[in-house]
Every structure is written in structure tokens, then in C-alpha cells.
Amino acid sequence: MFISPDETSYRKPLISWMALTVFAAVFSFVYELMSHHVYSPFMVGLCLIPLAGGFLSVLVHRIRRIPLPDVRTQTLHCWSILTFTIGSMLTGVFDIYGTTSAFTKYYWILGMILLIGAVISYGIHYLKKINTPGKRYLNGPVMTRRAGKTEHPAALPEMPAYCSRIREAGRMESWSSIQHGSN
Amino acid sequence: MFTKKRFSLFYGVFLLLFTAFVLLQAFVIPQSYQTVSAAETSDSSESSGNTANAYITENSYTSDGMTVTIRTYTENDTQIYVADVLLDSPDSLKTAFAEDTYGKNITEVTSEIAENHDAVLAINGDYYSARNGYVIRNGILYSSDSTDGDQEDLVIYEDGSMEVIREGDTTAQELLDQGAVQVFCFGPGLIENGSVSVSEDEEVGHAMSSNPRTAIGWISDTHYVFVVSDGRTSESEGLTLYELAEFMESLGCETAYNLDGGGSSTMYFNGEVVNCPTTNGHSIRERSVSDIVYIA
Numbered sequence: 001m002f003i004s005p006d007e008t009s010y011r012k013p014l015i016s017w018m019a020l021t022v023f024a025a026v027f028s029f030v031y032e033l034m035s036h037h038v039y040s041p042f043m044v045g046l047c048l049i050p051l052a053g054g055f056l057s058v059l060v061h062r063i064r065r066i067p068l069p070d071v072r073t074q075t076l077h078c079w080s081i082l083t084f085t086i087g088s089m090l091t092g093v094f095d096i097y098g099t100t101s102a103f104t105k106y107y108w109i110l111g112m113i114l115l116i117g118a119v120i121s122y123g124i125h126y127l128k129k130i131n132t133p134g135k136r137y138l139n140g141p142v143m144t145r146r147a148g149k150t151e152h153p154a155a156l157p158e159m160p161a162y163c164s165r166i167r168e169a170g171r172m173e174s175w176s177s178i179q180h181g182s183n
Numbered sequence: 184m185f186t187k188k189r190f191s192l193f194y195g196v197f198l199l200l201f202t203a204f205v206l207l208q209a210f211v212i213p214q215s216y217q218t219v220s221a222a223e224t225s226d227s228s229e230s231s232g233n234t235a236n237a238y239i240t241e242n243s244y245t246s247d248g249m250t251v252t253i254r255t256y257t258e259n260d261t262q263i264y265v266a267d268v269l270l271d272s273p274d275s276l277k278t279a280f281a282e283d284t285y286g287k288n289i290t291e292v293t294s295e296i297a298e299n300h301d302a303v304l305a306i307n308g309d310y311y312s313a314r315n316g317y318v319i320r321n322g323i324l325y326s327s328d329s330t331d332g333d334q335e336d337l338v339i340y341e342d343g344s345m346e347v348i349r350e351g352d353t354t355a356q357e358l359l360d361q362g363a364v365q366v367f368c369f370g371p372g373l374i375e376n377g378s379v380s381v382s383e384d385e386e387v388g389h390a391m392s393s394n395p396r397t398a399i400g401w402i403s404d405t406h407y408v409f410v411v412s413d414g415r416t417s418e419s420e421g422l423t424l425y426e427l428a429e430f431m432e433s434l435g436c437e438t439a440y441n442l443d444g445g446g447s448s449t450m451y452f453n454g455e456v457v458n459c460p461t462t463n464g465h466s467i468r469e470r471s472v473s474d475i476v477y478i479a
Contacts, residue, residue, distance in 0.1 A: 079190075079194055079198075098314065099314065100314075101208070103204075
């Protein structure tokens, strides 16, 4: 979907989140335009959720050269932001119509559950990472401050094709450990 | 095992279906909570007197027990229709639900509900089904739920008097015990104790502009005014709440209350829709509503 954690570029998630932000902004603008000057803060501020929760989050990672989290974390985070966005949109629609719904609160609850799940998943992944010395996780680009670009470790032979299966499954083992049969 | 594709597929489908359900439940699926019995919708002629002796003109209706006069005003670039109602008995002021059913997403156009109840005069009500608040109609309590203590309701008592109350100050049952026969939960109150009670920047549902409006006012004893203004057209701009309140004050109202406006604003008199109801300003057409206030 929006996030490809095994890619080394931040470009795709940034573009995806920006597209969602723009869509939310256009949607809220058009809806408010046709609502006979009835305004709802949930509709007016609709684009802020994917902007702050998605785009800026990835941008901060990019600027600070922090690798993007693992697949599970990003998936949970992505869906939590989407759930919040849809909940805000529906709340705005009901506000403008002049009614309420007993079900809109479940979007906030679900979104929070997913967000907490993403945080926990990130924590587990981080703890796993720091508690396994000697392994390097290939979640994202390895960057140095000097070069400012991806630098792959030197003197490693080309990774065999069958290792792509391991990467796709999300198991972040270093190539060197696979070489030495620690898998 | 958690995989991105599997989770995304499952959760995406779930979210889509749930959202569709929420929208359908809010706007489409009719939900009937209570049907009004035949006794509660008894023939209006029993309380209105002998309508066979009514004197009817294009703008007035006079019979034993009631006089209704329609006047048209143009103020603030807006066409305003005022029905001046004089009754011998407050029992002639009634309310009715669409399809005689209390529920959600159950609607009919004002003229149809009015015809079904042999109404001489009718305006749209407070569209109770879209809001949470006290609902008392014709002396029967339908809803005592309140989610906003500051919600202003209009109470019509059995002696014909009107009062604007706040839901946080009393319960629906207490109102019923005090003799309330009708309670509306739209608002806000426009006139209280003869004075304008809305501020110039006050609006309903964050609307800050001119719109079609419906209002009901009490002048004295059993003397009422039903007011409907057009709007959203080039001929009729609409009124802000403050302008509406000022107009009600100019009619001499002791108490006045704002009902559902916009595309719902409809006045029915003597078998015809008097005003030009419109939702978007492009087509003149009645909107289906959940309830009406009528004279019969």
C-alpha cells in the first residue's frame, strides 16, 4: 500500500502520504463549499491527520536519517492514521448535516488501538535489534553523515537470490550471519 | 502469521463495510421506534370545531375556534411568510410524525403529512430524528435522552403558553408532569420574555450565514405566529438567526423559537405550499422531514 519498508528510499511513502493529504484537503474544501456555510472543525482540519501523522512522520525519519520501521509497525501505523482520517471525515459529515452517530467513536478507538499496536511493535523490534549484537538489520538505507547517501558495507559478496525470500518475509538478518550459518 | 497484505486486506474490507454501515444507518435505513396509535391521531375536526362553516380566502381561514391569516413580508432581501394564528383552544395546535411513526430516517414531505392530518396550516418541525434531545408530542413522551445540558428546547404547555428551557435544568418527565404537551429540540430560542435572546454571531451548527428559516412564536394566550422565510435564491437571500429573532420581536412575540431551517423550511396552508422550499437554491422542491407542527 503506502509503505514499502524494504525499499531504501523514503520517496514512495512521502509521495503516498502527500497524496492522501492533498485528497483530504480537496475533499474537505469541496464539502465545505457545498454545505451552505456550515462548518465543522473535523472537516476543516481533515488533512492535518495524514499530514502530521503520516507525511511529517516520514519526513522526520528522512531528515534525521533514521531507518523506517519494520513492516508490521508501518502497516499498523498507516492503518491507524487512515482510521483517524475516516473517523474525522464522518464526524464532519454528521456535524454539517446536524446529526450525530453512536458509531463514530469506534473510529477513534480502533485508530488508537492500532497506533498503540504500532508503538508496541516498534518497541519490540527496537529491543530485538539492540539485544542481538553482531547482527545488522537491513530495514532501510544505511547512511552516513559525511556521504549523505546510502553506503553498503564493503567486502560483502553479492547476496544470493534465495535470500530475497528472507528479506520479503521481514526477517532482518544480516547477510554475514546467514553466510556463517547462524540462521 | 501477520503479513502486511493479509492484514491490510482484512482490515481494509472491514473498515469499508463498517463505514458503509455507519452511513446507511445514519441516513438511509429507516428505524421505527414507536408507531403513533389511531387514538393519538384522532380526527382533527373533533377539537377544531365546525370546519364546515369555515370561511376561506386565498390568505385566510376563519371558522369557529380558529382564525389563520397569511401575510407576506420582504425584509433583508428575503421573502418571509407569516401565519397569524388565533385559537379558541390550544388543543388545535398539534404535531405529527412522518408516517405517524416515531423513528429514524422516517420522513415525508410537509404537505403530505399535513394532508394526512387534515391540517389547515402546517410548518416543518424540528427534525427530531437527526438530533438528540427531549421529544414530547401531543402529550406523549418519546425521548428523554439528553446529551447537551445547554440544549434549548421549546415547551408548549396545555394552557397554550410557550417557554424556552434548557435540558440541563429539567428532565423530560418533569416537563410532562408540569403539563407540557409539545417539546421541540432544535433551537436556539429567539425571543424570551419579549426580548431577543440570540447574539448577532450566534448560529446553528456553525452556520454563519443567511438561510431559509422556520420559527414559531407565541404572542399571548392562544395567539401564535408561524414564520417561514425563503433563502438560497437570487430572489430571497435568507435570514441569519439574529435577523429572524429581530423579525419575531417586531411581530410582538413573547416567546419565539427557531425550528429546522434550510431545505426543510416549508409552510403549508389550505392545501398548498405557500413558500419556495429549496435545498440548494437551484430547484424549488419540498424536502422530506420527520415531523410537522400544524393547526387543525
